Amino acid sequence: MTINVALLGFGTVGQGVYETVQTHQHELSQKIGEEIRIVSILIKSQDKDRRIEENVQVTTSFADIFKQNRIDIVIEAIVGCDPTYNYVKEVLSQAIPVVTANKELMAKKGSHLRKVARENKTTIAFEASVAGGIPIIRVINECLQINRIEKVEAILNGTSNYILSSMRENGLSFKTALADAQKLGYAEADPANDILGWDAFYKTMILSDLIYGSQPDWEQAYRKGIDNVTEKEIKAAENEGKKVKLIATLSKAGGRVVHAEVKPVKIGPDHPLYSVEGVDNAVSIQTDLAENLVFQGPGAGALPTASSILQDVIKAALRNRSVDSKVAQVL
């Protein structure tokens, strides 16, 4: 038996997953006890030349994927909600587990998709949607279960952090630093999602769902990007021994309402995120028992994201097998 996987999307993340399944087949099959095979890949257009083995179905038709092979797990590596929301809903209603890296989808539709998954006795996993290669979802869900999480502060957008680091270290204007980041591949051609704070905001909402079981009203949650940060502000902060960072904050202190905001903040050397530079992400979690924990690592990139996605795939595969053995209730 093999675990048959369908891959939706073949951009940076999709290609990273495809390659890693080949290079790390030994580690995967050792953990799962069966071989993982990517049997179908959904692409946008047939124009491009791709390095995909011949026996893999490559198609532009979502429906075709389920006609040719039995599919055990679907990895969703597209971006945005359209058409991914419908795809993911359709897969879950077939009781097939989904692993996704899609932060916008999970922020906007995560709660509903988890419900669809439960109704169909399957799962949707999304480790890769927050903080790239840092296993923050698993840590919160499985390693801090007794702790009351009082506050989270995080650097969740590597592009913004890179630009701010670069403005400070090289005395650049926002425009120049952005252009440099684009040249180096750290910012996209259309950087709006990153520099306006939306990417960090989506991830914050996913953490809010996870930690507090709900999200604040999006209208009430403050979101400000780094697009108006000036050289002067960064210089002024530096003169106080501080750095400007795009910080996401999440708390439920003193009430039932979740408080969330994403904005540029001046932080000093005593702040747990002060030393986080370049494209790294970091999450600082204030708990009642384990005190303050900080998790730092690459916030994006093909291989770190593949690491998180394939860890979720292992879990889904092991759960599948246990469902087959009619023991789903214990997992």
Place this chain on the structure above:
Amino acid sequence: MTINVALLGFGTVGQGVYETVQTHQHELSQKIGEEIRIVSILIKSQDKDRRIEENVQVTTSFADIFKQNRIDIVIEAIVGCDPTYNYVKEVLSQAIPVVTANKELMAKKGSHLRKVARENKTTIAFEASVAGGIPIIRVINECLQINRIEKVEAILNGTSNYILSSMRENGLSFKTALADAQKLGYAEADPANDILGWDAFYKTMILSDLIYGSQPDWEQAYRKGIDNVTEKEIKAAENEGKKVKLIATLSKAGGRVVHAEVKPVKIGPDHPLYSVEGVDNAVSIQTDLAENLVFQGPGAGALPTASSILQDVIKAALRNRSVDSKVAQVL
């Protein structure tokens, strides 16, 4: 039904666990689906006055613990190998899961005790034995399964890190900084285990077992503590923009032999552990996919240690239940 727990040892860690079971019963029973009850506590002598509820068995006799109640899980919170090794072996041979915070025991006897656990179809869990409240064992075991771990660098002894921070920040000699640490409760009356590097060394050996499946020959593994670090060396490092830290290193680069060492090292601002100050621990893991991940948090203390111990207790309780349902094979 309740989960009956026996607690061996009622020092700082044992008391922290006892209190946390009371303050966090809601979180515990919500995760487990059953109430956790500490039914027996093994103490050294009856002399001390202790705040333990009346219905809890408090005894100096290990054997008595198993006479009065059914015991589902044993938490071992003593130190050293004698008599803990015999206790733990005895508990495991009764097929009762053990949760331990004992680094010396796991470094010296971990491999054998895991074997005894397997033979008796039970488990020994030891999250609290390395890096206190940081869930580093679980992260390595369950979150980085596909990654090849190339190198680990870590600050694993909070006492040493505190003393080195304090020598640098306050210009103190080793002796004065140690005395201060002792006054503040950050160093024990007999500090040998910490300042000679043994504590960090034991933890490094546990990580070696975990990551590489074996330990280097202890004679080959270099261990040097902080007891000979001078004010002058720290000053000289500072003049180069560096800090002296007690760093544990573990790698298997370029061969089959695990390389491990614990020693004071000068590190600069680019090093992932440069900003770790005071009693914090931190583990930096270099992987092939997730790149470099750093996990930082309190390395000791009653409540952070209780957090790790009780997370292991939850896992053991859930596994117990699944064994009862005869589905042990899937976990």
